[in-house]
Amino acid sequence: MKSKINDSVKKRNKIIATCVSFFCILYIVLALRPLGTELHLTPEWTEDISHVQDFSEGDVLIPYKLGQNIGYFTPDGKVVSQIPYPVKAAVSASYYSVFGTDNVSAPFYSNTGELLGTIDEPGFPFFEKDRIFVMLPGGTSFIQCDSSGKREWLYENYSPINTFSSSEGGCVAGYSDGSIVSFNREGKVTQRFMPGGSSIPGIIGAGISSDGTKVACVSGRNKQRFVVAQKNGEHSKIIFHENLPADFTRQVLVKFSYDDNIVYYNYKGGIGIANLSTLKSSHIPLSGVITQIEESPSDHLVYILSRDDDVYTVTVIELFDHKIAQFSFAGTCACLQVYEDAVFVGRNNKISRFSVSRK
Numbered sequence: 001m002k003s004k005i006n007d008s009v010k011k012r013n014k015i016i017a018t019c020v021s022f023f024c025i026l027y028i029v030l031a032l033r034p035l036g037t038e039l040h041l042t043p044e045w046t047e048d049i050s051h052v053q054d055f056s057e058g059d060v061l062i063p064y065k066l067g068q069n070i071g072y073f074t075p076d077g078k079v080v081s082q083i084p085y086p087v088k089a090a091v092s093a094s095y096y097s098v099f100g101t102d103n104v105s106a107p108f109y110s111n112t113g114e115l116l117g118t119i120d121e122p123g124f125p126f127f128e129k130d131r132i133f134v135m136l137p138g139g140t141s142f143i144q145c146d147s148s149g150k151r152e153w154l155y156e157n158y159s160p161i162n163t164f165s166s167s168e169g170g171c172v173a174g175y176s177d178g179s180i181v182s183f184n185r186e187g188k189v190t191q192r193f194m195p196g197g198s199s200i201p202g203i204i205g206a207g208i209s210s211d212g213t214k215v216a217c218v219s220g221r222n223k224q225r226f227v228v229a230q231k232n233g234e235h236s237k238i239i240f241h242e243n244l245p246a247d248f249t250r251q252v253l254v255k256f257s258y259d260d261n262i263v264y265y266n267y268k269g270g271i272g273i274a275n276l277s278t279l280k281s282s283h284i285p286l287s288g289v290i291t292q293i294e295e296s297p298s299d300h301l302v303y304i305l306s307r308d309d310d311v312y313t314v315t316v317i318e319l320f321d322h323k324i325a326q327f328s329f330a331g332t333c334a335c336l337q338v339y340e341d342a343v344f345v346g347r348n349n350k351i352s353r354f355s356v357s358r359k
Contacts, residue, residue: 048349049350063337068086070083123135161176180203180219190213204219205251214230242281269285295338296341299341303343314327
């Protein structure tokens with residue numbers, strides 16, 4: 001009997017020793033793994049926009065809009081233009097224009113300041129990269145122009161346009177009656193529908209995918225919703241939707257990722273991130289209103305600029321929904337741009353460059 005007890009004790013001790021050895025080996029293996037890297041935003045330069053310098057041929061020109069000034073700067077810190085505007089202005093990577101509230105035409109310029117032509121249409125020019133639109137008087141209709149500023153096509157409606165966005169594949173307009181209409185580059189309607197689901201209609205944010213086949217919007221009040229629809233033959237198919245926790249009563253941003261698999265959308269209290277591959281969403285709390293969402297495809301980072309009264313916040317997320325950095329600053333105006341491995345933050349009358357690295 002005593003021999004059997006001794007054998008049992010020896011067997012138990014052997015098992016314990018084996019387990020201890022296994023966990024020791026596992027600990028050593030894990031300890032030898034490299035530690036996870038952290039994101040570092042390192043300030044490189046800060047430049048006042050009033051310090052205008054000459055640019056060289058071939059310089060990359062990045063647009064900015066700060067207060068009542070627009071212009072361009074280079075990645076190495078040269079502000080090459082400062083254009084004050086008393087009333088309204090439009091600026092993109094390719095074009096800029098300054099105009100009033102009752103203009104019947106508007107000259108527009110290249111990013112180097114060369115006069116490219118005159119948009120002989122009444123209303124407000126709107127530039128997005130190399131695309132030119134004009135919102136016509138009355139707020140219900142718009143046109144798209146070619147690179148010389150001449151009308152290509154017109155779309156007329158009876159309901160006011162609440163929100164508008166474009167991509168390489170087309171454009172989308174959201175209306176106060178709750179309808180959303182998308183177009184291809186030639187002006188043909190590709191989708192037209194009303195998301196519904198709310199007691200008060202109205203589209204307050206809309207975006208379109210780079211190929212023009214999908215649109216997304218924030219719509220309605222009293223059960224405000226986020227909806228993604230895809231063109232399905234002659235119809236639209238809702239492929240994702242969710243009710244939002246609280247209502248915004250102002251325009252919000254909706255933006256597709258560069259590969260069209262993710263949609264970012266602002267709602268009251270945060271940013272929603274819809275993954276169209278998994279048809280699931282995640283949410284990151286943010287106070288205030290998102291003013292810009294800029295993506296860096298090279299390192300899979302997304303930079304979000306939001307404003308809450310006079311406090312601006314830059315939030316950095318990776319893998320589409322993981323917040324990895326955030327900083328805030330006080331200011332009367334701000335802007336955000338991304339180029340290669342750097343992020344540029346404008347505040348009041350200054351622009352700063354931060355290099356992005358992992359250590």
